[in-house]
Amino acid sequence: MTATWDVPLTEIHMSDEDVAAVMDVYASGWLTMGPRTKEFETALAAFSGVSRAVAVSSGTAALHLACRAAGVGPGDEVIVPALTFLATAHAPRYCGATVVLADATSEHDPNVSVADVERRITPRTRAVIAVDLFGTSADTAALRLLCDRHGLVLIEDMAQAIGARRRDGAPAGSAADLACLSFFSKKQLPLGEGGAVLTGSDERAATVASLRSHAMTSGTWDRHRGHSESYDVVDIGHNYRLDEPRAALGLSRLRHLGDDLAARRHAVARYRARLAGVDGIALVGDDVDVACSSHFAFPVRTDTADLRIALRSELPVRGIQTTRYPVLSALAEYAEHADGSHPSATTFADRHVCLPLWGGIGDDAVDRVCDAVAAVCGA
Numbered sequence: 001m002t003a004t005w006d007v008p009l010t011e012i013h014m015s016d017e018d019v020a021a022v023m024d025v026y027a028s029g030w031l032t033m034g035p036r037t038k039e040f041e042t043a044l045a046a047f048s049g050v051s052r053a054v055a056v057s058s059g060t061a062a063l064h065l066a067c068r069a070a071g072v073g074p075g076d077e078v079i080v081p082a083l084t085f086l087a088t089a090h091a092p093r094y095c096g097a098t099v100v101l102a103d104a105t106s107e108h109d110p111n112v113s114v115a116d117v118e119r120r121i122t123p124r125t126r127a128v129i130a131v132d133l134f135g136t137s138a139d140t141a142a143l144r145l146l147c148d149r150h151g152l153v154l155i156e157d158m159a160q161a162i163g164a165r166r167r168d169g170a171p172a173g174s175a176a177d178l179a180c181l182s183f184f185s186k187k188q189l190p191l192g193e194g195g196a197v198l199t200g201s202d203e204r205a206a207t208v209a210s211l212r213s214h215a216m217t218s219g220t221w222d223r224h225r226g227h228s229e230s231y232d233v234v235d236i237g238h239n240y241r242l243d244e245p246r247a248a249l250g251l252s253r254l255r256h257l258g259d260d261l262a263a264r265r266h267a268v269a270r271y272r273a274r275l276a277g278v279d280g281i282a283l284v285g286d287d288v289d290v291a292c293s294s295h296f297a298f299p300v301r302t303d304t305a306d307l308r309i310a311l312r313s314e315l316p317v318r319g320i321q322t323t324r325y326p327v328l329s330a331l332a333e334y335a336e337h338a339d340g341s342h343p344s345a346t347t348f349a350d351r352h353v354c355l356p357l358w359g360g361i362g363d364d365a366v367d368r369v370c371d372a373v374a375a376v377c378g379a
Ligand SMILES: *Cc1c(COP(=O)(O)O)cnc(C)c1O
Pocket: 058, 059, 060, 061, 084, 085, 087, 088, 131, 157, 159, 160, 181, 182, 183, 184, 193, 194, 195
């Protein structure tokens, strides 16, 4: 199934129960958003330690609707990390806002610098989007205080961080006004495509739920049940609905997500023990981060860009897939932001490699990757 790699970047194991849960939906004859989506939302909120979850069609849709519920619009600025997946920065721009990129904390800590976010606040700033990169929570306790002081909305991009905790033990997402999950195939809860907005505010949850389905005052499921015979439209909404087969898959997989995250943590601990002494490599974060992260990916820092290039070309030759995140200003669409003011994000981007990681990766595969890394580093 997974192409030609001996050790792919990630792999999905679909249990018989997962498949049966999806097939049940197809047999039921009700496919679009309905009771299973509602049940999935309730389970997601409970899992995440946040009162409300609204399921949507992708993490990008979640970010877009979070920006809309935050009131982001033309003339506003939204501060976004320079080091993230591009969808974080696209979302405010869908609303007509301008993005301002903030640097990473340091060249060894890829999450956004709170001090740099603060420096970039202007009278036009409306919101800050924090990103929990690789599954490790950003400093949302400090960002919450900062946003409160300046009257800003805090959005948390948790696309890589379902089930993560902050270093102080609080659930990721709990300090944000709106937090966004992704269920894209490579994420920890893979549904193919899908996402959700988490919030402690019933009002914001209602706004997101409305905008996800054209801002219509009743849904297809309501009308099917005869609860409402007509509808009105009260805003320019979207079709960002999740469908029932994916909600059912999400419900089924959510039951095993805790085990999957624990298995990822075990693999990361083994990686770190094996790679600790390797010349030219530095581990990212500390033992507290390992305990709190939900381990979307396993990045290692290389001392030089040359070593990153060597690993990225030599590991594939040995059947091992890797990836890396570019700084946004290195992408054509964001080239105007390449003003030299993101040195930490740029250095981290140039000097890291993400190694294979998934819940079912065995010790043998981890050891094989570590041996290959050590061989390239010793060459
Ligand atoms: C995956 C990802 C997204 C987008 O999620 P999709 O479900 O693919 O739309 C947004 N932000 C980050 C940080 C991501 O990793």
